[in-house]
Amino acid sequence: MxxxxxxxxxxxxxxxxxxxxxxxxxxxxxxxxxxxxxxxxHLQPKYVVSDEGHIFTEVEMSSDQEKAEIISVILEGIKLIKNNPRH
Ligand SMILES: [Zn+2]
Incomplete structure (x- = not known):
């Protein structure tokens, strides 16, 4: 598990x-x-229990609103890393 x-x-x-x-x-x-x-x-994690790739916990697929939030946080990260690449 x-x-x-x-x-x-x-x-x-x-x-x-x-x-x-x-x-x-x-x-x-x-x-x-x-x-x-x-x-x-920066996002609230969503933990699930899985066994060899099979997910047991019932998870709701991300809603459009959740997806929009994920995308906006990723865009923030892109802006940040673009201005301060760590290499
Ligand atoms: Zn790079």
């Missing part, structure tokens, strides 16, 4: 997407990871 933050995969996927669309943003793995970490630290 494993406890996972359900938001993690959602944030990673959206971060990839948003960084790819931003031509001024550094596209390296380090910056992507920094933005994803920033977003995860």
């Amino acid at each position: 494993e406890i996972k933050n359900y938001l993690e995969s959602e944030v990673l996927r959206l971060t990839e997407d948003l960084i790819r669309k931003d031509k001024d943003m550094c596209q390296c793995e380090k910056c992507k990871a920094d933005v994803a970490a920033y977003a995860l630290n």
